[in-house]
Every structure is written in C-alpha cells, then in structure tokens.
Amino acid sequence: MAHIFQLNISKGGVPKLPMREAQVNWLGVLGDLQRDTEHHGGPERALCLYALERILALQSEGHPVFPGALGENITTVGLEWDQVTPGRRLRLGDEVVIEITRYTTPCETIAASFHDGRFVRVSQKVHPGWSRVYARVLRPGRVQVGMPIEFV
Structure with a gap:
C-alpha cells in the first residue's frame, strides 16, 4: 500500500527536514517557506512530491541524495510514480x-545531491519519469508519516 514515507519542511532552501505530522492548507505545509517565490510556492505549487523509490535508485547510481534533499514536502513510498502525472488526484490520509x-x-540549488552536480538527472525533459511533481491542494487537512496515499 502506498503511503507517506516522510514529510519535509524548511525555512527556505534545501534540504527540507523531516517532521512527523503537519497541517496542509491551500498554500502547502504550514511552516514551510521558499526563498524563491517566483519559481516555488503559491497555490499551483503548494506541495512538492517525490518517490522514495526514485531516491534509492539515484543513490544506487552514486548520488548523495536523501529524502528532503530535493526539496520535496512529501516523500512517497509504494506509489506507482509513473502514474503520478499532471491532472491526477491523490488523497493523503483521510482528509487531504x-x-x-x-x-x-x-x-x-539541488546540485549537491548529485555526484557530478548534474541536477538535470531529475528533469522530466531529459529523463522522463524521474521528475518531482508540484500539486495544488483541493482539500486541506492534517497529514502524518505512514498515512495511506491513493489515487482518487
């Protein structure tokens, strides 16, 4: 079963640090800040998600990446990442x-997570299926590590 592996926030920048539970509103995880609000944050980029399976695969390639290092708010596990595409809806726990x-x-800003500094390793254009994704919040609420994730 797919679930939330880790929740991550920062006071701006990366890495984002883990937390056990969080409140999610229309603009994302409460307490999470972005330094560059031209390119990050706002209702259409309220949350950033990435798959633990992709992080582990990147580690096996020799990259010093870890959950939260790429700026994701929610690190998923068990989710069919190839199915996480623009337009798809997800339920996080019972509320969100x-x-x-x-x-x-x-x-x-994420170059240090790659042994050669080539952060394009997670570019959808260069390596389809390896990108992180942004999401808007349709229904806010509380989330915590271990809560199920399912396609709606």
Missing part, C-alpha cells in the same frame, strides 16, 4: 486531496 499540476524544473 491534491491535484498534480506539473513536473518541477530542477535548479542548481
């Missing part, structure tokens, strides 16, 4: 419903 809005555009 989100809609995937787009693939993220990687930038140099």
Whole structure:
C-alpha cells in the first residue's frame, strides 16, 4: 500500500527536514517557506512530491541524495510514480486531496545531491519519469508519516 514515507519542511532552501505530522492548507505545509517565490510556492505549487523509490535508485547510481534533499514536502513510498502525472488526484490520509499540476524544473540549488552536480538527472525533459511533481491542494487537512496515499 502506498503511503507517506516522510514529510519535509524548511525555512527556505534545501534540504527540507523531516517532521512527523503537519497541517496542509491551500498554500502547502504550514511552516514551510521558499526563498524563491517566483519559481516555488503559491497555490499551483503548494506541495512538492517525490518517490522514495526514485531516491534509492539515484543513490544506487552514486548520488548523495536523501529524502528532503530535493526539496520535496512529501516523500512517497509504494506509489506507482509513473502514474503520478499532471491532472491526477491523490488523497493523503483521510482528509487531504491534491491535484498534480506539473513536473518541477530542477535548479542548481539541488546540485549537491548529485555526484557530478548534474541536477538535470531529475528533469522530466531529459529523463522522463524521474521528475518531482508540484500539486495544488483541493482539500486541506492534517497529514502524518505512514498515512495511506491513493489515487482518487
């Protein structure tokens, strides 16, 4: 069963640090801040998600990446990542419903997570299926580590 592996926030920048539970509103996880609000945050980019399975695969390639290092608020596990595409809706736990809005555009702030600094390793254009995704919040609420994730 797919579930929330880790929740992550920061006061701006990466890595985002883990927390056990969080409140999600229309603009994302309460307490999470972005330094660059031109490219991050806002209702259409309220949450960033990434799959633990992709992080582990990147580690096996030699990249020093870990959950939260790529700026994701929600690290998933057990979710069919190839099915997490713009327009798809997900329920997180019993309360939160989100809609995937787009693939993220990687930038140099995550370069340290790649052994060669080539952050395009998680670019949808260069490596389809390896991108993180942004989501809008359709129904806010509380989430915590271990809660189920399902397609709506």
